[in-house]
Structure formats: structure tokens, C-alpha cells
Amino acid sequence: MKRILFLACAVLAFTRPASAQIELSGSYVPLLYEDYIERGPGSDLGDFTGMPMTDEGRAKALLYTSNLPSTIERQCLAQAPWVGMYRPLGIRIWSEVDKDDKVVAWKIEGDYLRDTLTIWMDGRSEPSPNALSTAAGFSTGKWEGDTLTVRTTHVKTTWIRRGNGIPASDQTTYWVHITRHDDLLTVVTIQDDPFYLSEPHVVSRVWRFDPRGNQGGRAICNTANEIPRLEDTGIVPHYLPGQNPEADFMMRTYNLPKEAALGYAESLYPEFRRKLKGLYTPPAACGRYCCGWIERQGLPGAAPGLACNDGGLGELHPVVRSKQDGEGKAPKK
């Protein structure tokens, strides 16, 4: 009997790993230590830094106003597969298995993903290019060592990043690499778009396993009238070409050249600094979102006399640090 049990264990040990080489299941919190302003309080309008955009993509992005997402037809455009790379809330990952306990799909649910992402692991092939684009797109995955490599296609038209209108077409495709090191989950997305990106847009983010994490948020998009004057009028809020007053916001606020502010691919590479040298001077002082994480973490450590706005997720009002407010807490209203 013992022999049979041992043998059964041995057989199980050999059969399970083919379906899952690393256990990804669990809740993860995003670590907002990169692109904090965009992922926390929200992006500046006209901030296309770090983007490789085509002229068409740039032109379309500059038509955007923050009223545009209030139109019913566009209320879901902010939600998309992998937009979590630019969102402040957590994700939850789980697997679905077949009767033999083999992983058929990995599932990812999280803030603004528009639908639960399903990453098929059963070897099925990609649908026809003419197949329907869906809210979650179509994703397949395979293990490459301890990395889950994912291919996502058949997505809907959406916006890239958060809240400033950088467009992505329904021809967008992604390669995604998900790697877990101890409690850290690194997600790398490589996004292609034949219309709006001049080269692949690469982003790498880190999440941390946390069973008490802030996973959740809106995975499903519901629409409703938000601005009465837009209801049944056919009005589409927009700026006409050349008339966006925020088009030069990053240039005048942070002394950046147009190529950097408005997402020209050349600005992503070190050699662009040759163009910047002699052109760029740092702003005289940091005027907004300067404080980092002190209030957000709720930890003591206010620098005496430093006034700033953490622009965080909970308390959006300015926090004035002083010796009397030494714990970095917001002053009482």
C-alpha cells in the first residue's frame, strides 16, 4: 500500500508542473514608485513623455478634452486589457483547471481592465483577424522558464495610459511577460499599434503579493449620462487641431522640448540628451506633487517647513508640513 501511495505522489509530482511552473494565484498591490503622478493623482494633460507616437496618434491625442470621456460612447475607452500598468489599484490572479487539474487558463481581474482577462494555456490558436474584438481581447500564454509570456490580440479601441487621450486602435497587440521573484511580480508589456505607435511601447512594473491588497475596482464598464448638456445633443467635446491650450503645458511647466513633451520616439533614447543639453534647465522649484510618499504611507516624517501636495489617493488636499504637524498628517479642517 505504501508503495502505491509513493508511486501516486511521484506521478503527481511529474504531471502537475506541465500546467503551472510558478504559482501566480493571489492578490497583488501595485508599487507606485514609477510614474506616480499619472498612476496616483492623474496625468497632466498634454503629457506624452516616454511615448513613441505617430503623427496621427499625436494629432488625435491633442483633440482630447477631459469632458470627452463623459460621452456615453467613450466612457469605456479608458478601460482596457493591461491598462492596469497605469492604474493605482491591485489585481487578482487565479487559475482555472480541467478535470485532470491541468491549468487551462490564467485569469486576471483588476481595476479598469474592462473585463476579466483570460489567458488561455491550452494551446488553442488565435482567432481569425476578422474575429470580434472583445472587452478583454483574446490572450494565449506559455511558460518560458518561470516567466508566463502572453500574447493579446482582438482588443477594442481604447486609450493608452491614463486620462490624457493617447489613443490605441483595435489593431493594438501586446506581448506580455509576467515573472514572479519571491513576493514581487514583474509585468512587462510590449504594445504595438500600426496607427498610433511608431515603435513598440514598452513598460515594466512591479507588483507585490499581498493577500490584504487593494484588489478590485471596476473591471466592467457601465455607461450613464454624466453631463446633461451632452445628453442627446450629439455634442462631442474636443479641441480643434492647433487649439488645445494644454498642448504646451509640459513645455512651459517643466522646460521640456516639444519632442519630449509630445511623444516623439527619439526622446526615449539616451542620445536625445545631446539635443537637450543647452536647451533644458530645471524648473526653479518643484511646485506640485513633490512630497513622495509620506502622507500616503501614513508614516511619520514630515520635513519641517516643506509645503507640498502629495496628490495621493485618499487625501487630495495640500498638506503643510511643520514642526507642529510632525507626523505628516493632514491638518484638521
Added chain:
Amino acid sequence: MLVLVALAGSVSVFGQGRAAAPAGGRAGGPPPSARATAPFDPTGYWVAIISEDWRWRMVTPAKGDVVSIPLSAEGLRVAEAWDPAKDEAAGEQCKAYGAPGLMRGPIRLHITWQDDNTLKIESDYGTQTRLLRFAGAAEATRTGARTWQGVTAAQWTMASGGGRGRGGARRGSIKSVTTQMRPGYLRKNGVPYSDRAVFTEYWDLHTEANGDQYLVDTNLVEDPVYLQTPWITALHFKKEPDASKWDPTPCDARF
């Protein structure tokens, strides 16, 4: 016997991956070198793609702009006191080019094997050199002075299944830990780390269907003096075909 073999297999497959053991080679023979056991080839020229935090990585931000770094009160105070002229006068123009700050900079890397157990990482930005030591790091720590690049102990972490899937290619990553650093800056505008900082990195290679290769460096900076919590980010570098864009520039305390 079958059971023992099976269980041994299951441990390596279910595990989170484990370090290669350069010291534990075949019985009686010399231990296999890090180069010989490498599950991927990290050598070549790599360029940082500055698609994240552009305003803080490509240029020097305003003094006091410490957003997204979990500084302690003392860290904030020191950042507020940043004075590049003082750094220049002290001959410390390279304070933003220590390992944690350098890797986040607008850099190209040239990675080569210096010897069978040492990876050499050179940067054109600031002309720095760091050694990833798969052997001998403890000795270097004991005998060496603090430097901008510190002492880096490295190990291969083999993917599940001993780095080999069923008939698949050998897979794995590098884990490295850097200590013994001179105090420096995490950001060009004087956001500090102390000589007690520890810089941990996980290096992964991803090869795309079109042949593009990306080296991804998931990293943690821990500093009991100037940080409240570890500062954790991921950096990505794209493989370049040659050295044609390699552009060595000296340290600069201002730009």
C-alpha cells in the same frame, strides 16, 4: 528508487527556482563556472528605454522633486539641501552614478564576461564599471574600499525543473545584491542613499518573436537611513546590434 527519482524531480519543478550552485559541481571535479552554467546570455550592448518617469530620468528635475521615492524625514531634509556646486567642489560629481542611480539613468550598458565567474557591466553614461561576482564577493567586500558601484554578489537562479523544461531551453535569471557603496543619489537632483544601502536586483531576459531582446532589471533599494520602505522599480533595456551608439560621457553633477 523510482520514487526517489520522482520526488527529486518534483522538488525542482515545484520550487520557485533555485540558485545554481557554482561550488557544487560534479563529484570530484571542479565546480562549474557561472559562465558555463548560464541559462541565458546577458552579454552585448543594451540601451535603456526611457518610457517611464521620463521627467526624472532623462533630465535633472527641480530641487525637492522627490515624488515616488519613499524618503524618510532625514532623506527629505538632505534632498532639500542638495547643492551641485558643493559636490563639484568636493570632486563628487559621480554621486548620481552609483549603482542604484546609474541603472535608472539614460544609459547604455556593455556587458561582458571578465572571467568565468565575473560579469562586467560598463556604462557609457558616467563611464562606470560594475562587476557581478558569482564567486569571491565576500572577499572583495572584506578587503575593498567603498566605491560608487560597490561590491555585487551574484547568482544564477534556475527556472523550475532545474532550468530545463521538458526538452526546452535552459532558463533562469540572475539575482544580485550590491553593498559596500559610497553614499550617492537615487535621482540626479540629490535624492540620497546612504552607505548602508543595499541594492538587490533580479535580471530576466525576454526574447520576442521578432528577435528583439529585452533585459529587465527588477530592483529594490533598501536604506535604513534615508528610506521608509524599499524603493522598488523595474527597468528595461533593449539589445543593440553593436557599439555604434556607445557614447562615453563623464559624470556631471548638474545635467
